[in-house]
Amino acid sequence: xRITPIxxxxxxxxxxxxxxxxxxxxxxxxxxxxxxxxxNIGPVLLTDPLIAIQSLLATLRFEAVLLASALIPAGIALxxxxxxxxxxxxxxxxxxxxxxxGSKLGFVRFFTLGSKPLIRYAVLAAIxxxxxxxxxxxxxxxxxxxxxxxxxxxxxxxxxxGLELTLIAIIILAxxxxxxxxxxxxxxxxxxxxxLCQGKKTLKVVLSEAESRxxxxxxxxxxxxxxxxxxMIGQLVPQxxxxxxxxxxxxxxxxxxxxxxxxx
Amino acid sequence: MSRDFLRPxxxxxxxxxxxxxxxxxxxxxACPYRAIRVAGLLxxxxxxxxxxxxxxxxxxxxxxxxxxxxPSGALDGQVKKREQVRMGTARINKKECxxxxxxxxxxxxxxxxxxxxxxTMDNELRPVVNEKKCVGCGICEHVCPAGTxxxxxxxxxxxx
Numbered sequence: 001x002r003i004t005p006i007x008x009x010x011x012x013x014x015x016x017x018x019x020x021x022x023x024x025x026x027x028x029x030x031x032x033x034x035x036x037x038x039x040n041i042g043p044v045l046l047t048d049p050l051i052a053i054q055s056l057l058a059t060l061r062f063e064a065v066l067l068a069s070a071l072i073p074a075g076i077a078l079x080x081x082x083x084x085x086x087x088x089x090x091x092x093x094x095x096x097x098x099x100x101x102g103s104k105l106g107f108v109r110f111f112t113l114g115s116k117p118l119i120r121y122a123v124l125a126a127i128x129x130x131x132x133x134x135x136x137x138x139x140x141x142x143x144x145x146x147x148x149x150x151x152x153x154x155x156x157x158x159x160x161x162g163l164e165l166t167l168i169a170i171i172i173l174a175x176x177x178x179x180x181x182x183x184x185x186x187x188x189x190x191x192x193x194x195x196l197c198q199g200k201k202t203l204k205v206v207l208s209e210a211e212s213r214x215x216x217x218x219x220x221x222x223x224x225x226x227x228x229x230x231x232m233i234g235q236l237v238p239q240x241x242x243x244x245x246x247x248x249x250x251x252x253x254x255x256x257x258x259x260x261x262x263x264x
Numbered sequence: 265m266s267r268d269f270l271r272p273x274x275x276x277x278x279x280x281x282x283x284x285x286x287x288x289x290x291x292x293x294a295c296p297y298r299a300i301r302v303a304g305l306l307x308x309x310x311x312x313x314x315x316x317x318x319x320x321x322x323x324x325x326x327x328x329x330x331x332x333x334x335p336s337g338a339l340d341g342q343v344k345k346r347e348q349v350r351m352g353t354a355r356i357n358k359k360e361c362x363x364x365x366x367x368x369x370x371x372x373x374x375x376x377x378x379x380x381x382x383x384t385m386d387n388e389l390r391p392v393v394n395e396k397k398c399v400g401c402g403i404c405e406h407v408c409p410a411g412t413x414x415x416x417x418x419x420x421x422x423x424x
Contacts, residue, residue, distance in 0.1 A: 025293040030333075037288035038335045045335055051286050055336055058283045063337050140287040140313060150289040150313060154302045157292060162304030164312060 002251070003244030007087055014088045022153040035153065036089070036145035038069070045069035048146070049077075050193035054139040057132040077197035081204060085184060085191045086243035091144035091168065092184055095175055099226050102176045109180045115229050115239050117195065120185075124192040143190050144168060144183065185227045185239060195238035205231050205240055205247060206263040213257035221260055224249035231260055266422040269316040270351045270402060272300050273324060274331040274343035278421050285338035287313030291330035299324050317351070319402020319417050324351065326377055326401050346377065352400030352417040354383070354393045360414035363390050372404035372415050391415070 017032075025033050033040050038047040045065065052070035055063060076083065085092050113119060131138045140146060141164075148168060151161045171183040184191060209215050215232065222230040224245040229236050231246045242262070250260035267278070272291050275281050292300040292315055299322040303311040317324055326346040331339045343349060354372075358364040373391050376383045382398040383391050393415075404415045 022293060026298075028296060030294060033293050033333065034290050035288050037286050038290065040290070040333065047286075047335060051288075055284065055286055059280075059337075061284075061337070066335050066337070069335060135283045136310065137283065137286055141309075146287070147313075150287065150302060153289055153293055157298055158301055160304075162302070162306075162312065164305055166305075 002248045004248050007243060010087045011093045015090060015093060018090060018149050018152045019156065022156040025153075026157065035149035037140060037143060037150070038066075044072070046072055048143065048190060048193075049074045049197060050139050050143065050190050051137075051146070053128065053193065054131050054137050057128055058135050058137045060135075073194075074197040077194040078199055078202060080242065081198055081202050082191055082194045082238070082241035083203075084194055085188075085241040089145045089184075089190075090148045091171065091188070092241075094148075094168070094172065095181060095184055096226060098172050098176060099181060107176050109176075109178060111179045112228070113179055113182065113186050115185075115227070117192075117238050120187065120192045120195070120239075123187050124189045124196075127189050139189055142167075142188075144171060144188060145190060180228060181226050184241070191241065198238055201264050202237070203242060203262055203264055204237055205242065205244075205260060207231055207234065207260050208263070209259055213254065213259040215259040216253070218253050220249040220253050221246035267419045269303075269318050270324070270400060270417060270419050272315050272317060272330045272339055273326060273328055273346075273349040273351055273399075273401075274334075274339040274341070275351070275420075276338060276340055278419075281338050282310055282314070284336050285314050286336045288335065289313070289315075290333045290335065291315045291339060294329045294333045296327060296329065297322060297325050300330060317402065319405040320413055321406075323402035323406040325403070326399065346399060346401075347397075349399040349401070350420050351402070352419040352422070353395050353398050354400065354402075354404050354415050355418050356391060356393060357414045357416070360410050360412060361391070362410060362414070364414075369409060371407045371409055375403050375407045377401060377403060 021032050031042055037051050047066055047069040049070040052067050055066055127139050127142060147164045151165055155161050174182055229240055247260050289302055292302050299317050300315045303314050303316045305312050331343055362369040373383045378397055382394055386392050400417045402417045405413045405417055408415050
C-alpha cells in the first residue's frame with residue numbers, strides 16, 4: 001500500500017476543512033471552529049504548541065487551559081513525529097505543489113543549506129526570545145498555517161484578505177528561486193516546536209537492511225525527498241516530517257522486501 | 265493617537281490584549297453578526313490578526329458568543345452578562361446631534377439595548393449618555409441618522 005495517496009486525501013481534507021468550517025460557523029454550526037492556531041473540536045481544544053508557549057512568554061501568565069490544549073498536538077508529535085507538517089499543514093501542501101511544478105519546469109534553486117537543524121532552532125530561539133523581550137505574540141505572525149487558515153476564514157466572512165498573505169507569497173518565491181523547501185525545512189517555527197516534541201520512540205523512517213531486504217543504493221528515496229534528506233545515511237530526525245515519499249519510492253524498486261519503512 | 269475601533273466584549277485592557285490575543289480568529293468566526301472583523305497589516309503590524317469592531321459599520325449586539333470561545337484569556341471569560349461589558353462609552357457631539365440642534369430624533373435612545381438606562385432623555389427630550397451604564401456596544405453609533413455619527417463610542421481605556 002502506497003503512503004502518498006492516503007496522505008493526499010488527508011491534505012485535501014485539511015484544505016477543505018479550512019473552507020467548510022467557516023462556512024458552517026457562519027450558519028451557526030460551530031461544533032468545530034477555529035484555525036491552525038487554535039481549534040475546537042466539540043469540547044476538545046487543540047492549540048499549536050508554539051502558540052501556547054508563545055503566550056506563556058509574551059504574557060508571563062500561566063494560562064492552564066491554553067497550555068493544556070497544546071498537549072494533544074505535542075503528544076501526536078511525540079508519537080508520530082511532525083506529521084502535522086507533512087499531512088495537514090496547508091503551507092506544506094502549497095510548497096509541495098509548487099516544488100513539483102517548479103521541478104517539472106526546471107526551476108533552479110541557487111543555494112542549498114544542507115540538512116542540519118541548526119538554522120531551524122536558531123530561528124525558533126530568536127522568535128521566542130523576541131516574544132519574551134517585547135511581550136508581544138510574535139510567533140503568531142510567523143505561523144504560515146495559522147495565517148492561511150485565518151485569511152481563508154476572513155475571505156469567507158468579510159470577502160477580503162490581508163497583506164499577511166505576502167509572507168506566504170515570499171515563502172513560495174524563496175522556495176522556487178533561492179533554496180528548495182527552505183521554509184518547511186529550515187525556518188518554520190511551528191515545525192521546529194513540533195520537532196522539539198519528538199523523542200527516542202517517535203515514529204521515524206528507518207533503513208533496516210537484512211539479507212531478505214537488501215538496499216541496492218539506487219538513491220530513489222533521496223531523489224523523492226523534497227527536503228533534500230538522504231534516508232540511506234540516516235540521521236533524518238528532526239528534519240524529516242514523515243511524509244513517506246521515500247518509502248513509496250523504495251517500494252517501487254524493492255517490492256515486498258521493504259528495506260525502508262516507518263518504525264517506532 | 266486613539267483607536268478608531270472597538271475590541272470585542274470582555275476584552276482585557278488594550279496593552280494586555282495585544283500581548284494575550286493569539287490572533288486565532290475564533291471570536292470573529294463565532295460572531296453571528298459578522299461585527300468582529302480581523303485586522304490586517306494595514307491597521308498596523310501590532311494590530312494584524314486581532315479582532316476589531318467598527319461600530320458605525322457593524323456594531324456589537326451583545327450576544328457574547330465570542331467571549332467563551334477565546335482560548336487565550338484576551339476576552340475575559342468572567343464577562344457573562346451584557347451589563348458587565350465595557351467596550352467603551354458613547355459620547356454625543358451636541359453640534360451634530362439632530363435633537364440637540366432642534367430636530368426631534370430618538371434613534372439612539374430607541375435602539376439602545378440597555379433601554380432608558382445607558383441613554384436617557386433629559387427634560388427637553390434630548391438624549392444623554394449615562395456613562396456608568398453604557399457598555400459601548402455601538403448600536404447608537406450605527407443607527408445615528410446624522411451624516412457623520414453624532415454619537416460615537418470612545419473605546420475603553422482611551423481618553424480625549
